[in-house]
Amino acid sequence: MTFARRLKIISLLSFTLLVIVAALLAWSSRELAVAERNHVVADQIQSTVFHRATMRDEYFSFGLERAREQWFALNEVATRLLAQGLPQVEDDAAKQILERSRLDLAESVQISKRLVEQVRRIPVADPAHHDEFASRLYSQIMLKDSALQQEAVNLQELARDRFHRASDRMIYLTLLLVVLMALVTILNSAFLNGVLRRRMAAIKRGADVVASGDLTHGIEVEGDDELSQLARLFNGVTQKMGDYTQALHASEQRYRMQLQELANIYTHTPVGLFVVDRDLRYLRLNEHLARLNGKSICEHVGRRIDEVLPPGVAAQIRELWRPVLERGECVLNVEVQGRVDPTDPVLHHWLASYQPLISEGGEVTGLMGVVLDITQRKQTEEMLAGVRQHLEEEVQQRTAKLQLINEHLTQEIEIRKKVEVELLAQQQKLQDMALDLAMAEERERDRIASELHDQVGQRLILAKIKLDALASTVPAAECEAEAEAVGALVQQTIQDIRSLTFQLRPPLLASAGLEAALRWLGEEFSADFGLDTEFIDDGQEKTLPYEIRSTLFQAVRELMLNVIKHAGTLRCRVELSRCDGVLVISVEDDGVGYGAEQDASVTRSGGFGLVNVRQKIQHLGGSFTVTNKGAGGTVATIRVPLGS
Known part of the structure; x- marks a missing residue:
């Protein structure tokens, strides 16, 4: 327990006792x-x-x-x-x-x-x-x-x-x-005095051991008061001092090694290193700089740069050193050129950097420099500059040729763009013409259906009436079988024309819509060919012009005929649905599947054909796909955008 806590508890007890006695008083x-x-x-x-x-x-x-x-x-x-x-x-x-x-x-x-x-x-x-x-x-x-x-x-x-x-x-x-x-007060003082005396005795013993130079032993610690914490802190400091002492010895060894390494670097580095004072006298330099200046180290130390270097080079260097010595600035990567020997025909180039030497009082006492001979690099750069100039001339010549070729290509591209625009316009015209032809075909179907119903059908009905009247005038048993056969043939022809008229232009398509017309078509195919058709409608509104409804009706009729002719089955399913503003019609069967030769054969035979179905649907802005089911059978899907 800490002294502060003991004093706090004693103070609280004393205060409580004082409060009780004060209350009694x-x-x-x-x-x-x-x-x-x-x-x-x-x-x-x-x-x-x-x-x-x-x-x-x-x-x-x-x-x-x-x-x-x-x-x-x-x-x-x-x-x-x-x-x-x-x-x-x-x-x-x-x-x-x-x-x-x-x-x-x-x-x-x-x-x-x-x-x-x-x-x-x-x-x-x-x-x-x-x-x-x-x-x-x-x-x-x-x-x-x-x-x-x-x-x-x-x-x-x-x-x-x-x-x-x-x-x-x-x-x-x-x-x-x-x-x-x-x-x-007496009990508190006696207790604290005893505890303090024991703690101070332990601290003194530990301090004497540490003072003797033994940092491996610390102070004996007991309890958890302030003096015990101070003893632990002192033991920690003693341990850290021991660690720091070992680290200091290790650092001293590393420092000596680094000094040796620096000395080796200073001596054997491939760049010139030197130190001068404010009077521009050499204090120290390495062998490389001495070789660059053409004199020994002894001929440099203690002499001014005017006494060692040629006057032109010395003048350049003094100007470069002025801001370093006067304002303490660093001058980095400056180029100095000149001749060490007046008889030397080669112009030497040096790359130099200078830094000030600052004393503890903040004054500039001299400078330190690094010099690198870049004469060969300069010569190489001059040679490369000539080569670069030659390459630039060749590049300019080739660039001129490429510009001419680019101009020709640009002209050809413009011509091709114009041709593509014209082709697109012709393609759009062809699509419009195809749509007009499809609409014209539908109108022609309407006209043919009207003529079949109004002219041929009426005439056949009139012929049937006259034939019945003629048969009534003929004596019995004379040509009776032929008359009945001719009457039955005329009656069947009337029925066929009426069915063909309904299929070309079903009245339900104009009055009740596409869904009702397709249901009627399924009933007709069931009666004529025995095709069992399952019709599914999602019940949503599907608004389309009559011409598009007629085209879709004929397309579904062709697909159902294909099921009868090629699927090898008399069962199919027709489904109408509306999805995101698009009418989707699918004709599905469980037959033998779809092959490319079927489409070609139908087209060659002169029928409607799947290719014609695809072209007409595409002319309407929709799409037509035929896929085989995994378990056998075919799914033909028509997608046409609905009007707004």
């Missing part, structure tokens, strides 16, 4: 104050009662009106004091005394009033001599007042006893507080 002080007030009130009651008896005797003896007024005034004061009672009464004896005193005073006041009336009614010459009734009243008053005075004395004694008890209690509690505080 406050309660005792309040009791003392109440007892003192009770004592004062009892004294006032006793003084008032005795003073009242004096005024009573003076009035009865001398008959003075002043004595009577004071007597009755004191009656009122005594009545008020007894009515108020003591400020705080806890014992029953005081309460009984107050109650008896109030009763005695009330009876005394009543008798006093009767005495005053008797004295006023029967006046006498000598105020000291009264009649017998007044004397008896006075005797009764004296008895009551005597009892009242005795009760007042008893009340005063009770109040005095309570005041003495409260005073004694106050003194005892104060002594108890002083004793307890002194005892707590």
